[in-house]
Structures are given as C-alpha cells and as structure tokens.
Amino acid sequence: MSFDHYMSDIRTRFAPSPTGYLHVGGARTALFNWLLARQLGGKFVLRVEDTDQERNTEAARKAIFDGLQWLGMDWDEGPDCGGEYGPYNQSERGAIYDRWFAHLQEKGRVYEDDGAWRFRFERKLMTMHDLICGEVSIDYREESNTPDMVVKRSDGSYVFHFVNVVDDLEMKISHVIRGEDHLMNTPKHLQLFEAFDVKPPIYAHIPLILNQDGSKMSKRDAGAAVGEYEQAGYLSGAVVNFLALLGWSPKNEDEIYSPAELIKAFSLEGVNRSPAKFDTEKCAWVNQQHLAPLSPEAFAKASETQFEQLPENYQAMAGSVQEKVRLLSEVPAAIQFYHDKEFPYAPEALEKVAKNAAAPALLNTLAEAWGTLTDWSEAKGEIKAAAVKHEAKPGQLMFPLRVALSGKAGGPDLGDILQILGQEESIRRIQRYLAL
C-alpha cells in the first residue's frame, strides 16, 4: 500500500445530535477532526445523530450547521451534500441498522429482556489503545460493573452505542476524535466491532472544556454557544485559533494561527490529557491579534455586522478605532461620539479632567485660537501654541480636549477626531463641554 493510498483513507467525522446549540466543546471536537482530515488529505464527514425524536429541533440542527460553517469547517459528506455512504441522518438509516442487528442475532450475541434486546458482552479484559490516553484497560469480567447493554429498545428503536458503531463502520471512519466523556463507552464499542468482525477505527479521546470555576461547560453556560461569538464581535478565525489552543499545543511559543496554519501544525500528539478552562480574556486578546492585521476596509466590513443601522461616514471612522478594540462589538460605542452630537460624558473621564485645574482655561484659549483659524489642517499646531501660552505641556491640554470632543478617556487618535469632526463642530464641542 502506498503512502498516498493510506492518506486518502483518512476519514473523520463529527456526529452531533440536534438537541441544542453548537457549543464550544462540540465545536472543538469537530475542529480536531476537521484539522486531522484536512492535514492528511482525508475526508471530513458530518453525520446527524437525530434518533431522539423527542428532543430534536430544526432550530438546533440549523444552529449546528451554521456554527460549523461560520467557523469555516467544511464537510465533504453530510446530510445536505450527500456522499457515498449516506444517508447521513441517522433517522433515515433504519434498514441498515436492522441488517446489522440481524447479524448480531444470527451470532447469538443478543437476547431479549423485557421486550428490549441486550448485547452479550464477552467477559474479558478490554484494553484499548487511545492515541491520547494511551493504553486503558477495563475489566469486563466484572459483570456488575459492565452489565450487558441494551442495543434495541422495546419500542424497536436502537440505542446510541449501536447506531454509532454501525455508522462508523459503514461510513469507513478511520479516526474517531471525541470527548473524554466517551472513554468508558469505547470498550462497549470495541466489543460491537469485534462481534461484527470489523476492524475498529483509531480512537483519540480529548479532555473536556470546563467553565472558569472548574465545572463542566454545558450548553446553558455563558459563552458556551458558538453562535454568541459572532454576536460578541469575534472573528471566526480567532475563535478557531483559541479553541485549537485549548487542549492542544504546537509545542512552540507561537500563539496566533490562521486556519491554514493550524492545518499544517496540528497533531494529535500535541493534545493534552487534562481538562482546560475557558478564559474569555485570552480569547478576546486572540481576537485583537486577528483584528490588527486586517486592512481598514476589511475591518470596516467586519464591524458592519455590529450595527443595526450604519452611521453616516462610517468607513472614515472605523479605521480610527481598529487598534483600540478587542472585540468588534466595542466598535459602535467607540465611534458613537462621531455621529452623535449629544453624546454623554463618561463620569470617570470627567473626574480625571477635573484634577487638572488649568483645563478649562486651556480649552477656552484653544477654542478662541481655532475660531480665527483659516486652515483647519493646522488645528493640531494650535494645541501646542495654546499650551505654551499657559506655560503648560501640550499633554495637559490634549487629554481634556479628548474628553471635550468625545466624552471618553480613550479612543481614536486626536488627529483623526479633529479631521472627521471639522472646525465648527470641534469648537462647538469645546463650548458644550465648558458649559457643563
């Protein structure tokens, strides 16, 4: 078998059940599977485990698809695009399950119990070779710990363990990367593969993602839903970057990766054993790092999603805050003063200016000087002149001016502010501030 042939046999999958929104844990599981497939030139399969009719919703299904798409994880086979091993919704695969169940019956591996069918485990020591956890053994001779499992319910439906194994085998999945919560399920799945006389896939169990307080992150926790990240002003590439670094390390000191770079650098060997906590501060920092290299146009475009209605002259303003925000959601507030003539003053900014007793006099002098100015491009020079007149440093005037013009302690460069506001409006704002 040639190396190329081996590579093309790599098949990974993401198998969500559409019972809730795509959460970061699931997204990271999908990501590792996707990265491995893309790196090795294999296929990434999306299979929807929609056997739980009670809890499935169309909204959840859509949220999962949208979430994967937003993150840029494209799949080669799935319910929407089909593929050689479909259908890709478990709800449509009943006949396939019946066939494999019959196989189990023929071999005498199942028996009826209260109307349900149980799979008879082989009573032996089960040892698995996990790519991340190493060799793990669970003693199936200990029957009380490992009672025969139901594979077919009394209502005729099949349970997760059974359909999951059948699908992985039918879909020729080569590598299963899944959460550590499945580690104890793996011997059950291995026994099923053995009963089917099929070689099992290679397993890799990744540690779970925890909340800041150490509890398991579940769907209802804040920051758990992938959909929230776009709303919160994250670039999808930044979220992918951060998620990849949660539990995986490139073993060097680089931290900022594009998806393409991740595909190159990823390896299962670099995946940790211990669970990681989700740190929103660092996630925001990663986002800032992804925001910084964008062109002003790309930044403006990306931040447009944060407005219900785009302010006038938006393009001109957007670039001036690019390096001042970590999240795109901070953009509307950061540029509010540009288009809102009655913007509010931030209390802490006013407080800071109040410490400078000379500020009002300085501002007044500047406003007068600006009033007689014929060329607005010289406005900045007048700041220095006004300061000199009061025997003050320019910095003592610039901060109060910033607050007078924008109402905030931080924000765009003063030059940008002056240029966009213009002479008349700038003077008016100083007067408005002095009249407080």
Place this chain on the structure above:
RNA sequence: GACCCGUUCGUCUAAUGGUUAGGACUCCGCCCUUUCACGGCGGCAAUAGGGGUUCAAAUCCCCUACGGGUUGCCA
C-alpha cells in the same frame, strides 16, 4: 459506592531523569508617545501533599487529597 481519566504560575501551556522550571493572557512598573492605543523592556506568580526508586525526579512507582468522567430502554 464501583470503575476510569486527570493534577506545572489565577488562567492557557512548555519542559518525556540533569533548565536559574520557559512562553502567553490578566495585573503592576518603566520606555516610546504632545492625547488614546499599538509596540518594547521588566516585575509578581507554579511542579497538590506524603512516601519511595535514582548520583539526580515536575518527569518513574505507590498512597492520600482534590477535580472530572462513566455507571440509562439519553446522545
């Protein structure tokens, strides 16, 4: 309870027997800057505890503690 996995700065992590235990986020200080940032430099801060093995242990072994997972006719 039983079984399984884990434990390095507050957080994400590097170091697979020999390092002053490294980097990043956060925080603090300094520099750059007429403002705000960016950036640069520096600081605080960790091998859960106890026993072994070894010339030498974050690293290997055992015990304890703590955390997580599994233990369904959920997935």
